[in-house]
Amino acid sequence: MHPLRSALAAALVGLLALTLSPAVSPAQADHYDGAPGPVHAGNTFGWYQYDVFRQEFVGPKPAFWKQDGRGIVRTQNGMLTLMSTQRGSVSATLDLKGNTYGRWEIRMRARTLSKVKGGKPFKVVTELVPGGTRDQNCGGRDIGIENFTLGSNTVKSYVHTLPNNSYRGFLGRHLRNDRWHTYAVEVAPDHISWFVDGHVINTERRDGALDPVPRQLKFELRAQKGEKMDPARMQMDWMRYWSMRAPNEKSIKAPQLELSTFNGAC
Secondary structure, rough: HHHHHHHHHHHHHHHHHHHOOOOOOHHHHOOOOHHHHHOOOHHHOOOOHHEEEEEEEEEEOOOOEEEOHHHHHHEOEEEEEEEEOOOOEEEEEEEOEOOOOEEEEEEEEEEEEOOOOEOOOOOEEEEEEEEEOOOOOOHOOEEEEEEEEOOEEEEEEEEEEEEOOEEEEEEEEOOOOOEEEEEEEEEEEOEEEEEEEEEEEEEEEOOOOHHOOEEEEEEHHHHHHHOOOHHHHHHEEEEEEOOOOOOOOOOOOOOEEEEEOOOOOO
């Protein structure tokens, strides 16, 4: 065969192999150097059919993302970005009417920007908190979509209910070096389910965990009180809210959470 034809044939074979090669699955995401890919709970479970509210974070930060604490909250390269200082927490809360039921999902990453002498690592937290001017009860009615300490590889999910209940679960995940992951929660009248990278990880159905109150999304770099912290960054590529209108196209059967106590409620 002519050398040129031989090279062309080899190139076509390679292109065909690339086209037919399976994509990286969510189960393989921890061993993949890039992002987990397009798979997330919204398309895996069929929620996307009724997209209610979405944020792509392109352009200036919308005024309804309210900052609290020391640091910077802004949009940057199509991401909502929180940047801390060495002291205190910084958060961004969606200041819109809350929803009692529905599905929330985000794609996010975080990292420590620098180490300082005696500095402590921030916690990276995404929660649903009581919306509007409702009593926050010092976190006693929050639903944790994800919560992890920078430098660790364990992410926590939870729901707090009054007076001091904490239903919580833990999942090992590669969280370092700006690794992208998707996190979601589904809140229904009879259950709450948590999802990571398109997989349901926990479903809680006990009455004590079901606390019907309108909630809204909150992102936070959470400092240890009174401690000097290692400056950190938290970035959200996008967020979604869907209603419960679309039925789940896959089973949400998963282990329930462990029951503990939350001593910070007020």
